[in-house]
Amino acid sequence: MTHLFSPISLRQLQLKNRIVVAPMCQYSAENGQATSWHQIHLGHLALSGASLLFIEATAVEERGRISAGDLGLYSDATEKALADVLSAVRRHSSMPFAIQLAHAGRKASTRVPWEGGHSVPVNEGGWIGSAPSALPFADGGEAPEALDKAGLRRVRAAFVATAKRAARLGIDAFELHAAHGYLLHQFLSPLSNRREDEYGGSLENRMRFPLEVFEAIRAALPDQPFGVRVSATDWVDGGWDVDQTVAFAQALKQRGCDFIDVSSGGLSSLQKIAVGPGYQVPFASRIRNETGIPTIAVGLITEPEQAEGILASGEADMVALARGMLYDPRWPWHAAAKLGAQVDAPPQYLRSQPREHKHLFKKE
Incomplete structure (x- = not known):
């Protein structure tokens, strides 16, 4: 059996292979509510043959959205809309769903990417973001609100409330978004966290609020598979780095974290990233x-x-694809064919397998 198509367990969740569909923002929600686009998007990815499908970064409060088109799960209306989408997809796929619990922090209130992705000021319908310190993401941008103790309690409670809503929807696994320059990453990095209280300064202090959020969610969902997305480095001198990420991961492990989803960057426009095939794998x-x-x-x-080699060499336990999965939504099928493995497929598609791969499909 190949490593890529071997099973793995996250607590009680049994995954059939090591291929994960990464969370991908679609910027297509309406007032935080999932739409027919999400049904199409998640529906076709749920037929991909991967073992776990992440819903995109999902805002825990309205002001925590990156853009006005971001998906949210912070009200009865957003919960119902997502429930309707998941119900439709689940009629035709048994693939487990995971959710990424997110808050944009100072990177909130932007245009969607295909409209430039620029910050939207309040006088043009935007809103003020929340952050550890009143430092804008980009030069000339509006400064976010520095969270006081009441604000910290509000955000922490919002993460817990969204996790509980997701649990009601039957979500199978949970991920806390502490990467890509969003709120919890902003607390971790000394470039964005200039606080002088117990939540700023030392590494222990900068980790304090993200760990409090993790602990609160873990207390609410003690038995669910629960991990954290991290940016292993800011790619900026003097910023968050791999040494600190290792310390953070150790602290999370002590608190019952089940996996670390390892990305990088996103906090500063000064980042200098050496991009290449598998460039973030050494961090994982x-x-x-x-x-x-x-x-x-x-x-x-x-x-x-490449994916098989990463797993075979012990560099990681799973691989997640995002853009590659959009470009080739049947990537797991093609990977199984190349590696001589089998993959699940819906009965409507069983006759599509090429003659030379007549044993490729397993009926779901």
Whole structure:
């Protein structure tokens, strides 16, 4: 059996292979509510043959959205809309769903990417973001609100409330978004966290609020598979780095974290990223080897043989694809064909397998 198509367990969740569909923002919600686009998007990815499908970064409060088109799960209306989408997809796929619990922090209130992605000021319908410190993401941008103690309590409670809503929807696994320059990453990095209270300064202090949020969600969902997305480095001198990420992962492990999803960057426009195939895999490898916690590797993993090699060498426990899965929504099928494995397929598609791969499909 190949490593890529071997099973893995996250607590009670049994996954059939090591291929994960990464969370991908679609910027297509209406007032935070999932739409028919989400049904199409999640529906076709749920037929991909991967073992776990992440819903996109899902805002825990309205002001925590990156854009006005972001998906949310912070009200009865947003919960019902997502429930309707999931119900439709589940009629035709047994693939487990995971959710990424997110808050944009100072990166909130932007245009959608195809409209430039620029910040939307309040006088043009935007809103003020929340952050550890009143430092704008970009020069000339509006400064976010620095969260006081009441604000910290509000945000922490919002994360817990969204996690509980997701649990009611039957979500199978949960991920806390502490990467890509969003709110919890902003607390971790000394570039964005200039607080002088117990939530700023030392590494222990900068980790305090993200760990409090994790602990609160874990207390609410003690038995669910629950991990964290991290940016292993800011790619900026003097910023968040791999050494600090390892320390953070160790602290999360002590609190019952089940996996670390390892990305990088997103906090500063000054970042200098050395992009190449699998360029973030060494971060996942180091975290896995130094902490013993399972990791998900991401970032320019495009070829089945590449993914197989990452797992076979012990650099990570799973691989997640995002853009590659959009470009080729049947990537797991093609990977299984190349590696001589089998993959689930819906009965309506069973006759599509090529003659030379007549044993490729397993009926769901």
